[in-house]
Amino acid sequence: MDVQRQKDAGAYSVKAALERMDLYAKGDPGWISTLKEHYAAVAVVEYGAALMEARFVRFSKAPGMRNMATFGMLDETRHAQMQLYFPHEYIAKDRQFDWAHEAMRTDNWGVVAARHFFDDMMMTRDVIATSILLNFAFETGYTNLQFIGLASDAAKAGDFTFSKLIQSIQSDEARHAQIGTPLVKMMIESGRKAEAQKLIDIAFW
């Protein structure tokens, strides 16, 4: 818990320190659009992931997984809150940043695709399938790389607030994303390799 508190202290203090930088006025317009897109696609989905982890806490048969999912639930709640709080700073300057909260409620065609994907992966399947789809294939296989690359892009664009935020988030993600890995091993050892492979394929493609 103390480690988590320190992470929050780090991310929020960088934000406070750089608030005067006026990134919105001085930053690359392409980067500002990337920020809007990121928050729109991710903020509320993190909250959905907290609900997903809560399902693992209740319905997983593995005690270790129930414990890790409890912490995963805390992680995802933290991510949802941070990724709503951080774009809030820009709302007064550009109304489009309200998409951090609004996007997943709209019928924008891109959002519909993303919502369909996440609802399918996170909300509609049993604990084992969901963990392999999300924790293993999506979080370990995709976001682990994408968020770190994004942090580097942010630093190049001069947005150190976002860079720090994303790195902080990924340090949690890299931990709870590993919830799915032992499940793949167990499925293979139980003769369910084809099933595990199919789940990974579904998430990845």
Added chain:
Amino acid sequence: MAVLQRSDWYDLARSTSWTPSYVKEDAIFPPEHSGGAGIPPEKWASYDEPF
């Protein structure tokens, strides 16, 4: 009171399953929620998170 190191209590905190006496296993872990069909019950105790 001395505070224990995490390694002293960690395995205990992972030993939280029990054999239900009053209901069947499926009532606590409905297959449509818990999944894992085909994985033998004793395998679940072997789940070992790498971190």
